[in-house]
Amino acid sequence: MxxxxxxxxxxxxxxxxxxxxxxxxxxxxxxxxxxxxxxxxxxxxxxxxxxxxxxxxxxxxxxxxxxxxxxxxxxxxxxxxxxxxRLAPRPSDPKRAQFLRWMVFVSSAIYSLYWVKDEPSRLVPDPAGHGSLEARVLNRISDCWGIMDSQVTPGGYILGDELTVLDLYVATVSRFQPRRKRLYEVAPKMGEVVRRVDIDPRLHALWKDRMGFHEGWEG
Ligand SMILES: N[C@@H](CCC(=O)N[C@@H](CS)C(=O)NCC(=O)O)C(=O)O
Incomplete structure (x- = not known):
């Protein structure tokens, strides 16, 4: 053990x-x-x-x-x-419901789509269909970010003035395709938040090592 x-x-x-x-x-x-x-x-x-x-x-x-x-x-x-x-609102906190809502939303509406985006043949055997499937999945992901953005009222962070694991989650998943530039367009409020999370000095070494701020990483 x-x-x-x-x-x-x-x-x-x-x-x-x-x-x-x-x-x-x-x-x-x-x-x-x-x-x-x-x-x-x-x-x-x-x-x-x-x-x-x-x-x-x-x-x-x-x-x-x-x-x-x-x-x-x-x-x-x-x-x-x-x-x-204080990385999550406590169960009695009025912010808890929205916290749970968006944690599950990122997981179910967005993250789960990479199972097919990363390997379209899992659902579409014909390679001729892969390009359009991928484009549609990426559009759906962008739409979901936009919907979420329209429903939140961030302060410095998505739920207000305190950083929670929701901010870490969005900052991470929004680095996947279609990548950040698209997020900044469709979800400008959360775009500001994730840029703040990117430069959090406590996380700088981790992001650099594990996510990489290589040329073109924002898309
Ligand atoms: N529902 C899972 C999804 C995890 C997931 O899709 N992870 C990716 C890496 S970012 C993976 O391992 N993909 C391999 C696969 O799905 O075959 C979660 O939220 O943790």
């Missing part, structure tokens, strides 16, 4: 949001890089299979050996376990 947390993650993946939360919480963790979406390195992704038959990251193994999957659930759980961090 492990003595601490073990996170299966990958550079550029949604697991980086979990790494960001653990960094802010100053909770140590062992990291196993499992590149689940790299078709040229199947062995890397297969490492996660013993913990998660969905073969996805993030997958978090708790000290008890219990496995948690699902990025939103992991982020909420970590924040709730460390209430002093």
């Amino acid at each position: 492990a003595t601490g947390l073990t996170l299966y993650g990958a550079r550029g993946s949604g697991a980086v949001a979990v790494e960001a939360a653990l960094t802010l919480l100053e909770v140590p963790y062992a990291l196993i890089d499992a590149e689940t979406f790299d078709p040229d390195d199947k062995a890397s992704g297969d490492q996660v299979l013993s913990a998660n038959p969905m073969r996805q990251v993030p997958t978090l193994v708790l000290p008890s050996g219990e496995v948690m999957t699902e990025s939103a659930a992991i982020l909420i759980c970590l924040a709730d376990l460390h209430p002093a961090s």
